[in-house]
Amino acid sequence: MKIFITGAGGFLGKNIIRKLINTSNHAIYATSLNSEIMAEFESRILFIPNDAVSDFDFSEVDIVINCAFPRAADGAGYAQGLDFLNELFKKIQPHTNCGMIDISSQSLYSSMRTEAAAENTQKVLEAVYDVGKYCMEILIDARLADHKRVHLRLASLIGPKFDQRIINRFVKLVIAEEDITINGGQQLFGFLDVRDCADAICAVINQWDRIDTSGQVYNVGAEESNSLKTIADIAVQVGSQFGYDNSKVLVKESDEWKNTSLDGRKFYNFFSWKPQYKLVDTTKSIYEYDLNL
Template sequence: MELSDRSVLVTGGAGLVGSALARRLATENDVLVVDDLSNGVRESVPEAAEFVEGDVASDETLERVVTSDLDIVVHCAAADKYVNSDEPRSQFESNVAMTHSLLERVSTVGVSDVVFTSSSTVYGEAPRPTPEDYAPLEPISVYGAAKLAEESILSVYAHTRDVTVWNFRFANVVAPRVGAGVIPDFVEKLERDPETLTILGNGRQEKSYMHVEDCVDAIHHVVERAPSSAGPMQTYNLGTKTTTSVDRIADIVSEEMTLDPAYEYTGGDRGWTGDVPKMRLSIEKLAALGWEPEHSSDEAVRKVARELVRR
């Protein structure tokens, strides 16, 4: 599918990935962003995109933004971005209901193409590198369970309502944005106390970190080049071939801030309830379409740390 001269809706387009996607798509398409700004930042929405502040779970908002003029919906909105939500039932039910309502509206007006931003957390604790066809999928966090439930609803609509779905399971996507994960968290902690850095868990958790620019480029590449013969529900892992430990992230951030703090640990092999200690996705399916990430995991971490420190 060509991604030029299209009418595109980006839900959650003020968020970390959504805003980056909106910025990329707005260079060649008419882009409408909808976001209730509960997690997003208004200033992140590109000036070239039209913006509607609204809740995607609301029928009123959906009727306003999902029309027959649309060519594609990019669904990045999430009711709660935190993996260890204090209200797990609300997080699960809100996200699933929102996606279901969006798909009902998409089906009603006849939009035939949907991009969904899922997560590696749907796999749970799986062998590494984890391929897209790994089973059984047994998420251990509410966030992962919600994403898997949303994938299931998307699959139903893809197979019964003439909708093509591109489903992307992300590794840890990083960007120079305050509040966006472990890197800005370490920067903020060291700005407050340059002598000591508290690290959740034991520091040996090891995962793949993907720069948001690579993430957006990969999505764009797949949507344009994936063969229609691949079926109505196409799932792709997005990540890097390398991993970075939490201790290594702490080292990189400290180096970029020219600090040498003492590390303190909260203990255990998980940073929080539902945390997967080690994660690396297979990206062979992505590579078969001719795409490779520009940044390794360490390089993505350093790039973001450097941009945050110099902001």
């Protein structure tokens, strides 16, 4: 198959490329604002600069994996990102053989939910990023109505080099031999190891004959969510395995609430897939990276 990956230089995009290179013989085309991905993957992919996508021939591409979306941008950045993707979808539109795996987000659901969100849970768009992600789902369904396509609403991805996540910040505190102070601790987080996410996307590719033109939606997340207190405890416990045992978890009383957990059973059942990495496993990999082991 010929697979075209947008946002290929991002956290998820690079992991998808690694997984595809290691487990398949698919031809991989990649576009990104980050041309440095060429240095890592060399001749294993064909790199297409973002400004050259408008000239690319999608007639022989089987699947586009759309990871591109500005995560931390101002209003102009979001507008530019949406314009780029709209033009991309227009370019793909005449080629109905070209399918789409849309990388969407759990953030389409309320962060104040009381239980893990299922695909039919009411959407509550709380931030500009969330509005943009939902607009992408709508735009893809409108532009590519005759194409095989699937929307994957991902749990918050975690792994080494993704320091915006709280588990990465806790690991850095433990390495610095500082205490971890949290408010409340009962907040729930639904994380997914980025390696599992790449594997889940490959499961979709491997069963592409089962995808139709209805715009199927699936949540993709870990089987278990973890409280903020559990996440902090795991950071400390795993840190002790690496010789860092001076940090404690300090809990300030608070009724703060947050819940980003997902119900991924629909995806598990349809694709006969389950995540392999627990939070402890991911935390170990973050320590190993941060300690250059």
